[in-house]
Amino acid sequence: xxxxIRLSGIEVFAYHGxxxxxxxNGQLFVVDVTIEVDLAAATAGDDLADxxxxxxxxxxxxxxxxxxxxxxxxxxxxxxADLVLGRPLVQAVEVTVHKPSAxxxxxxxxxxxxxxxTSG
Numbered sequence: 001x002x003x004x005i006r007l008s009g010i011e012v013f014a015y016h017g018x019x020x021x022x023x024x025n026g027q028l029f030v031v032d033v034t035i036e037v038d039l040a041a042a043t044a045g046d047d048l049a050d051x052x053x054x055x056x057x058x059x060x061x062x063x064x065x066x067x068x069x070x071x072x073x074x075x076x077x078x079x080x081a082d083l084v085l086g087r088p089l090v091q092a093v094e095v096t097v098h099k100p101s102a103x104x105x106x107x108x109x110x111x112x113x114x115x116x117x118t119s120g
């Protein structure tokens with residue numbers, strides 16, 4: 001059985017994109033993260049050391065996405081996945097980066113990229 005922790009809708013104003021106006025003006029990105037982790041010890045013992053501190057992790061994700069500039073949201077998703085996999089106990093992670101205001105020539109409600117990575 002795989003246990004999961006989800007962080008949904010982390011909103012970050014950032015400067016990712018291939019076009020000059022994206023790099024200059026920035027836009028909203030939304031990040032969803034699903035972490036696969038064995039939570040048996042946490043549910044039995046009620047100790048933060050036996051789980052992933054999602055509060056501090058959410059802050060680290062926000063800082064990473066806001067603090068760097070990349071062309072592709074694929075790169076953003078990969079870097080967030082690397083960050084999460086660096087945490088103890090994490091077995092796998094799925095990261096979705098949404099770019100709801102992506103500059104495309106048709107009306108869309110969202111553009112997103114999802115990556116799934118495992119430890120080891």
